Amino acid sequence: MTAESRKLCTLEELPEGGCRGFSVPTSSGHEDIFLVHKNARIVAYRNSCPHTGVPLDWVPDQFLNLDGDLIQCSTHHALFRIEDGFCVSGPCAGQSLTPCPLRIDNGGVFLVLR
Numbered sequence: 001m002t003a004e005s006r007k008l009c010t011l012e013e014l015p016e017g018g019c020r021g022f023s024v025p026t027s028s029g030h031e032d033i034f035l036v037h038k039n040a041r042i043v044a045y046r047n048s049c050p051h052t053g054v055p056l057d058w059v060p061d062q063f064l065n066l067d068g069d070l071i072q073c074s075t076h077h078a079l080f081r082i083e084d085g086f087c088v089s090g091p092c093a094g095q096s097l098t099p100c101p102l103r104i105d106n107g108g109v110f111l112v113l114r
């Protein structure tokens, strides 16, 4: 049996270097997540800063620092590695974003629901 999943976007809609947020309907409400496409890899995390739990984006779909090499929280500017969500700087240094499982299938990016 395959796990239930929700289509987020197509690969064309998330070019290299891009990031995008989604509010995904689930059986218990919705889950706010975001995607980052970097170095030919797509990762997903819950849109919730480990410091206070607020969303990370300062305007919709803005999750990266100016150099585009780290995820940045807009509230107190914590910085997280894109590849594993580990916080390298800021008030929650040493903590991590919560990863979300993805499936890439037939040109689409899908969130796998738990």
Ligand code: FES
Binding pocket: 049, 050, 051, 052, 053, 054, 073, 074, 075, 076, 077, 078, 090, 091, 092
């Ligand atoms: S809420 Fe993200 S760094 Fe404080």
